[in-house]
Amino acid sequence: MKVNEMFTSIQGEGIYIGVPMFFVRLTGCNLRCEWCDTEYAFYEGEEMSIDSIIKKVEESGMKWVCITGGEPLLQEEVYKLIDILLRKDYKILVETNGSILIDKLPTEENLVISLDIKTPSSKMERAMRFENLNYLGPKDFVKFVIMDENDFEYAKKIIEKYEIDKEIIFQPVGSTNLKWLAEKVVEEKLNVRVLPQLHKIIWGNKRGV
Ligand SMILES: C[S@@+](CC[C@H](N)C(=O)[O-])C[C@H]1O[C@@H](n2cnc3c(N)ncnc32)[C@H](O)[C@@H]1O
Ligand SMILES: Nc1nc2[nH]cc(C(=O)O)c2c(=O)[nH]1
Ligand code: SF4
Numbered sequence: 001m002k003v004n005e006m007f008t009s010i011q012g013e014g015i016y017i018g019v020p021m022f023f024v025r026l027t028g029c030n031l032r033c034e035w036c037d038t039e040y041a042f043y044e045g046e047e048m049s050i051d052s053i054i055k056k057v058e059e060s061g062m063k064w065v066c067i068t069g070g071e072p073l074l075q076e077e078v079y080k081l082i083d084i085l086l087r088k089d090y091k092i093l094v095e096t097n098g099s100i101l102i103d104k105l106p107t108e109e110n111l112v113i114s115l116d117i118k119t120p121s122s123k124m125e126r127a128m129r130f131e132n133l134n135y136l137g138p139k140d141f142v143k144f145v146i147m148d149e150n151d152f153e154y155a156k157k158i159i160e161k162y163e164i165d166k167e168i169i170f171q172p173v174g175s176t177n178l179k180w181l182a183e184k185v186v187e188e189k190l191n192v193r194v195l196p197q198l199h200k201i202i203w204g205n206k207r208g209v
């Protein structure tokens, strides 16, 4: 598999925010979100066998493994990696961009899916496969990265249209505009969680954290 980077950190996003995890960032992405903070993962990386990735995971001593990218579901071998990790009793969090069908991911208590729904500011909203919402289980969650009023209104519309009943995260772009977003959510009485990217608050916008 082509791996961009691996590191231990705390989960900075979504419902497992704050939980220590080992991160496996796979190389390559089919989208080009305007505000992507991980462009370095589009091409850079090193070929690694599944066995050597597993070895790194084991050496980390973490219970949780976050598989991200780039877009982690582009590499066919990811399914084998996930399978082996599940059999070894790891808890897995997959961060996926919403444009790839997630129907091949196993429905497993220990596998959590973080499904992005790209907003207009990303310029990628047309790539979304909304049927993915049907494959989410109660443990999974949906994330909207929000830049402005237009994104906010779009997210509201999508939540209503698809009657999304999973946990919903509103995450501001670059973790700026938190106050604006929090006030909007309160004002409009939305049943969503406003969360920053905790790792950026702690370490800033850099690789490997
Ligand atoms: C780098 S992506 C990798 C996984 C997958 N490609 C995706 O987009 O979900 C991980 C998460 O970071 C979010 N993200 C990327 N750039 C961001 C930014 N500048 N501000 C806030 N969130 C961002 C993405 O929307 C996604 O939820
Ligand atoms: N600490 C930390 N948490 C994260 N959660 C999702 C990330 C990602 O880039 O996919 C990420 C990341 O890059 N760092
Ligand atoms: S899908 Fe994820 S990795 Fe790809 S460009 Fe968008 S935020 Fe970046």
Ligand SMILES: [Mg+2]
Pocket: 037, 038
């Ligand atoms: Mg990141």
